Structures are given as C-alpha cells and as structure tokens.
Amino acid sequence: MSVPIIKSPRAMRQWTFEQRCAGRTVGLVPTMGGLHEGHASLMRESVSCNDVSVLSIFVNPAQFAPHEDFDRYPRTFEADLALAEGIGIDAVYAPTSSSMYGQDFASYLTVERVQDGLCGGSRPHFFRGVATVVTKLFNAVLPHRAYFGQKDAQQCAVIKRMVRDLDFDIEVVELPIVRDADGLALSSRNQYLSSAERLEALNLSKALARGLELMQRGERDIRRIEEAVRAELADLDIDYVAVVDADSIEPLAVAQGNVLLAAAAHVGATRLIDNVKYTFPESAADGFPRADSRKREYAISAK
Ligand code: AMP
Numbered sequence: 001m002s003v004p005i006i007k008s009p010r011a012m013r014q015w016t017f018e019q020r021c022a023g024r025t026v027g028l029v030p031t032m033g034g035l036h037e038g039h040a041s042l043m044r045e046s047v048s049c050n051d052v053s054v055l056s057i058f059v060n061p062a063q064f065a066p067h068e069d070f071d072r073y074p075r076t077f078e079a080d081l082a083l084a085e086g087i088g089i090d091a092v093y094a095p096t097s098s099s100m101y102g103q104d105f106a107s108y109l110t111v112e113r114v115q116d117g118l119c120g121g122s123r124p125h126f127f128r129g130v131a132t133v134v135t136k137l138f139n140a141v142l143p144h145r146a147y148f149g150q151k152d153a154q155q156c157a158v159i160k161r162m163v164r165d166l167d168f169d170i171e172v173v174e175l176p177i178v179r180d181a182d183g184l185a186l187s188s189r190n191q192y193l194s195s196a197e198r199l200e201a202l203n204l205s206k207a208l209a210r211g212l213e214l215m216q217r218g219e220r221d222i223r224r225i226e227e228a229v230r231a232e233l234a235d236l237d238i239d240y241v242a243v244v245d246a247d248s249i250e251p252l253a254v255a256q257g258n259v260l261l262a263a264a265a266h267v268g269a270t271r272l273i274d275n276v277k278y279t280f281p282e283s284a285a286d287g288f289p290r291a292d293s294r295k296r297e298y299a300i301s302a303k
Contacts, residue, residue, distance in 0.1 A: 154249050207232035244260050
C-alpha cells in the first residue's frame with residue numbers, strides 16, 4: 001500500500017487524532033524535500049522510536065528573501081516519496097502553499113536573541129519564517145517527537161527554545177550531521193555545485209575540523225579559533241565564522257561549556273553552512289569545579 005499524502009492542516013490533524021486515539025506515538029520529520037541521506041537518518045530514527053512517523057515536505061516561502069533560491073530549490077517529490085516509503089514512513093504531509101499561508105496571513109513568531117546571530121545576521125527574515133512554519137507543522141501533525149539535524153544547529157536551538165518557552169508538549173530530537181565520505185555535509189543545495197565548486201566546498205568541513213582540533217587541544221581564545229578557521233577557508237567568500245554558546249547562540253568571552261563553531265560561505269552562487277560542536281571539560285578555571293566530565297560531540301574527526 002502506498003503512503004498517504006495529506007495536503008491540509010485539518011486532514012493532517014484528523015489522521016493524528018486517529019493515531020493518538022489508538023494509543024500510538026507520532027514522530028515528525030520536517031523537511032523541504034530534495035531528500036538525501038541526512039534526511040533519511042532523521043526518518044530512520046523517527047521510525048525506530050515511534051509507532052507511526054510523518055514526513056513533512058514543504059518549501060517554505062516565508063524563510064526565503066525575494067533574492068534567494070525559492071524558485072530553483074530542488075523539488076524531487078516522487079523520489080522523496082519512494083525514499084520515505086522504503087524507510088517506513090506512515091504518512092507524508094505536503095501542504096499546499098494556500099493552506100499554509102492564506103490571504104492576509106499576518107502572524108509570525110520570533111525567538112529573540114537565539115535567532116539574531118550567525119545565519120540570522122545575514123538572513124534576517126529566515127528564523128521568523130522557520131519558527132512560524134515549524135509551529136504550523138507542530139499544530140497540524142501534533143507529534144510526540146520531532147526530529148531535526150545538527151546541520152542546522154541554530155535552527156535546532158531556535159526550535160528547542162520555542163518549544164520550551166511556548167509549552168509545546170513535544171520532544172525535540174537533534175541528530176548528528178551526515179557527511180559524504182570526504183567530509184562535505186550533505187545538503188539539498190549541494191546539487192547546485194559544479195564539480196570544481198564541490199572541491200572548493202570541501203574547505204568548509206576541513207576548516208571546521210581544524211577549529212575543532214584546536215579546541216580539543218585546549219584553545220579557548222575565540223579570536224584565535226575563528227582566525228584559524230578563516231585562514232583554512234582560503235578563497236571561499238565567507239559569510240561568517242563564529243564560536244558561540246551552543247544552546248543560546250550568544251557570543252562567549254572565552255570558549256567554555258557547550259560550544260558551537262559554525263561557518264557559512266558562498267561557493268559560487270551557492271551559500272553553504274556547516275558546524276561542529278564541542279563540550280569543553282569543566283575545570284576550576286570555569287568556576288565549576290567537578291570531576292572530569294569530558295564529553296566530545298563532534299561530527300568531523302580532526303586528524
Ligand atoms: P531541509 O530540508 O534542508 O530543511 O532539512 C530538513 C531537516 O534535515 C533539518 O532538520 C536539517 O537540519 C536536516 N538535515 C539536512 N541536512 C542534514 C545532514 N547532512 N545531516 C543531518 N541532518 C540534516
């Protein structure tokens with residue numbers, strides 16, 4: 001039997017009510033389609049941890065500025081369906097634009113401070129669009145759990161804060177970045193890259209691996225970490241390189257605690273993002289004297 005495709009919030013809620021009435025847990029994997037192994041990892045986790053799982057596919061106009069790539073964003077619906085079905089997704093929520101943003105739509109959500117730095121600095125419209133659409137997806141799908149990728153680490157931080165602040169009864173699960181064998185983080189936008197650009201794009205993960213290595217060796221001077229990453233980014237057109245607190249996405253005086261090292265750069269006409277996370281061991285110098293709790297969370301292994 002083929003997977004049902006649900007196109008309106010009302011029909012989606014009806015489907016979920018039936019699942020919940022039958023005592024089933026519901027997982028949600030929100031995407032914009034153009035699916036790849038990164039999305040597949042989220043779907044697999046949802047399928048293995050919930051009784052039923054919903055994949056949403058919606059290219060959200062509210063998170064694109066007029067000059068951005070909304071029109072050319074990869075739309076591969078049939079292939080996406082086949083992948084989802086193979087993984088065991090139980091329903092695909094693919095709302096129409098008009099059912100999501102009716103005439104006179106006027107209500108947008110902002111998550112102050114968390115959305116301001118990094119991508120929020122260069123794409124001021126972006127997180128307002130993301131927080132709004134994720135709220136709408138949550139209200140339609142009513143999931144118990146929702147799955148997001150660390151690839152969009154600031155997006156995860158925004159959604160976690162929003163869920164906490166607004167009392168959504170949803171567990172947000174953040175999963176590691178899936179990469180190609182050479183380290184390039186998978187992204188729907190990688191399809192835009194020529195083979196020469198793809199080679200250049202590899203500098204992004206290499207540069208972040210260098211930053212990670214410095215932090216693992218104990219470097220806590222943020223300026224030095226950022227400069228080392230910038231130096232490795234060579235000829236790329238850098239949008240930002242930043243070390244921030246991984247939960248609040250706010251600047252740090254010195255690298256400590258849970259740290260996010262994130263970068264964005266243009267490769268030709270394509271804007272790519274990538275990041276690594278690192279948890280510094282707590283020490284007396286941090287003001288938190290405790291036994292060694294060294295916990296390393298990184299998706300790129302620094303060589
Ligand atoms: P998108 O379709 O790009 O909006 O992404 C949908 C979800 O997939 C988001 O939670 C992303 O963070 C996640 N995602 C995208 N690329 C990757 C990747 N390479 N590894 C893990 N998750 C990813």
